[in-house]
Amino acid sequence: MEPSAATVPPMKDLTDENITPNVHIINSQCPDTRLKFLLTSLVTHLHDFARETQLTTEEWMAAIQFLTAVGQKCDDIRQEFILLSDTLGLSVLVDGMSHPKPPGATEGTVLGPFHTHDAEHFEIGDNICSPGKGEPMLVLCTVKDTAGNAVEGVTVDVWETDDTGHYDTQYPGRTTPDCRGVLTSGADGISFKCIKPVPYPIPSDGPVGKMLATLKRHCYRPAHLHFKFKKDGYDELITALYLRGDPYETSDAVFGVKSSLIAELDSITDPEMADKHGMKAGDHLLRWDFVLITDRESEELKAKLAKDTLHKYKSGARLDHDLPVADN
């Protein structure tokens, strides 16, 4: 903006020691109290990080060059900054705070970049994968509320990779969706056929991949099956089920695994059950009970979380729409 339009309060006695409060003073004219609060917290943490580590000019320049490379790796289909956020555990943290859950409700986890809006609608019991995509797996799920009542009419999105670890969208020339589908829950929840998920690597040919290699981290995600539950009046649930015993169960490159989302993979032993679902004895079987929360339960939880957060501030903050904002 033109300087004549700015009425900046003067910084005081500028020294190395008081640079942080002086940045706050300069930013204090921001009319958006939420943005002002975010900036104050961000600048404080950024400066504390530099002070606590005695960050050197050379390290700072290396960080500038890394962030520049991350930005320049992004294009219409590649988002390297989201990958950076994922691999630093920030994405799953933000996601968890946005959708807090009471005990007993199914926890959420990261959406990831492979959900699409063109998945076909399937009937209960259908196979969402075309033939030859991997080892057959039957999925039987209940969908209930926190009181234990079945929630019918929930739109359930499901998606996974094929057994080479690739989503349909990763194949050039994709014409129709595969290994993904939309179902509607009935009184018994949902059931469908698909394939046993497999582990796969996140994109590692960019600066984030280099970072992981420098840190001696691998770039793999453990085998998982994505779910998204949507129904009016209920908090949207974006989650995934992970298979116990996967080699990356305790080292997911993007920290999406949660203890409460690890499922024991079973197999079909009862020939009658196999027949009923059009499967063979010995095929994989995954059972899960999903528990959704209502919008109201979600709002009450978020309000409580906001109040708990505010207690940490002796001054300078108040709540507005259940989020902390600058109080002046």
Next chain:
Amino acid sequence: MEPSAATVPPMKDLTDENITPNVHIINSQCPDTRLKFLLTSLVTHLHDFARETQLTTEEWMAAIQFLTAVGQKCDDIRQEFILLSDTLGLSVLVDGMSHPKPPGATEGTVLGPFHTHDAEHFEIGDNICSPGKGEPMLVLCTVKDTAGNAVEGVTVDVWETDDTGHYDTQYPGRTTPDCRGVLTSGADGISFKCIKPVPYPIPSDGPVGKMLATLKRHCYRPAHLHFKFKKDGYDELITALYLRGDPYETSDAVFGVKSSLIAELDSITDPEMADKHGMKAGDHLLRWDFVLITDRESEELKAKLAKDTLHKYKSGARLDHDLPVADN
């Protein structure tokens, strides 16, 4: 790296609450103890920032898009991430920590992007600006050590804008350097002729400019004259002098002004002095006493600073080459 080459310690009982220590566990295989320390501090502050602000998914996505735009604005001559660091006060903080100064020594400040290595060498008393660049100013400086002894043979780089607020490098088709020069200090320090500095804007046509406008901040730097002092055995001093009374003295967009670097602009009243320096009575006069510190003084200060920093950590850190590193 290939997962088979990674020996990642397992994360424990993954939940929203313990994501931060789990990220530390995954990063703990980094063989570079300094990098491990930096990552641990960075992840802790990043997660604390998100928790304290209850960062929402929408705000997180806006930040991802902002950082992507900052990265994509960078090219061979434009570095928007440095500009972001400058406008958040981080650059001047890192610079100050890298070159701590004892009381009485001249403080440093940001180098900025306009220093070049092709400035001509001038003799004491020369004019570093070609005719017509602005209001004439005589600069008389002593260059001493902390004991008060003159330091001769110091290479002193000086650079500034013309009176339109542009450095020579900002003009297309520049063939020779102007408004910049290199001098060597003698027993009386250095003296040279130039022009009175003027305020100027930092580049504001990118995402950082948009950020400043959203925060109701202006994009101006107060009038200043850059200096760089270099001599074997002495800590390189990168600094600038700011003119008292400048409209942006207390609101520098990049926080480069320090109280100890604000100079009172005088004018030449003595006709004999004017004659001696080839100036006119009434021309501007800037006097300053620069005080350099030796490499040894600098190293001792940094060692002390590192020890003070380490005292903040109850465990997990030790010093290595006067920088805190992870102690395992």
